Amino acid sequence: MADEESNSNISQSSEEKDDALINELPSALFWDAMEIRKWQGFWFEPGLIKCAMKFSSSFQAGNDDVLLASAPKTGTTWLKALCLCILHQNHNIPENEDLLTKDNPQFHVQTVESSIYSTKPTPDLYSTPSPRLIHSHLPFHFLPNSIINSNCKIVCVARNPKDTLVSLWHFFNSIFRGNQEPYPLEKAVDEFCTGVHQYGPYFENVLGYWLESQKRPEKILFLKYEEMIKDPKEQVRKLGLFLGKPFEKEEDLEKVVWRCSLERLRNLEVNKNGSVIYGVPNASYFRKGIVGDWKNYLNPEMENRINQTTHLKFKDSRLEFEELLES
Secondary structure, three states: OHHHHHHHHHHHHHHHHHHHHHHOOOEEEEOOOEEEEEEOOEEEOHHHHHHHHHHHHHOOOOOOOEEEEEOOOOOHHHHHHHHHHHHHOOOOOOHHHOHHHOOOHHHHOOEHHHHHOOOOOOOOHHHOOOOOEEEEOOOHHHOOHHHHHOOOEEEEEEOOHHHHHHHHHHHHHHHHHOOOOOOOHHHHHHHHHHOOOOOOOHHHHHHHHHHHHHHOOOOEEEEEHHHHHHOHHHHHHHHHHHOOOOOOOHHHHHHHHHHOOHHHHHHOHHHHHOOEEOOEEHHHHOOOOOOOHHHHOOOHHHHHHHHHHHHHHHOOOOOOOOOOOOO
16 A cells, blocks of 8 residues: 555656646647647647657557657557458458548548647557557657557658648637637748747658658658659558568458548548547548648748758658648
């Protein structure tokens, strides 16, 4: 009993220290709606920082684990669906047994810092059947050493900055603005380019995974959203091979591509009228999903601002994205 009380006091003391540290961090108001604080060069809602600290310090990766990584609104839901189907489903299952018809991919593959480590008590990750499949929006250098130094594989998906910004703008308008006027797009562009936004800066987040994937391609697969749209079969084939689940039959590859297609996911009943995840309706995870939608929203001044920032951040990395696809 004394040991339990002692452990409880230690845990409480540790939480108090974390709270004190977080309260000292630089703060800003994201979209006039949510406090964010700057920790180790990135901006987060304070609760996320506590969860990220716990994840980074305590998570023990297995050699057959798979971590999916992405900056927000860069293809996360699609990647979760694909990896779920490749790793945990028989390609020949009937429609009524397809996991994707039962819940949103965000439910099946949860974001570790905003869902798993925010739950008290923290769910037992170690009883999950292998290979474990988890996701994070955190930058590479925030990941636990057990992930970085083990044989755990990482799949990162990234998207061109302009479409990412427009998708973020729509997503957070649906959460924060409700029936109000949309948040001024010119302000959203400014915050995106300066990096003062939830999980920002986008550029450094994406760049961290890109550079690591160039050093350790056997460890990290870096996928580009635009290439997945352009040639889904080839990108999913590459994904299956990386995950150690190569497609033996072309028809199996085609089934996974179809089952996880944005068009199908968007029109599944569970995603049109399903329950909410993290307080967000399932339908909010599916909008247009196209390449080049930014053209419908950004004026030349906004476009130029993002272009200049992109060039400055990526110029020495050889990282490039397609911003428009030929029809």
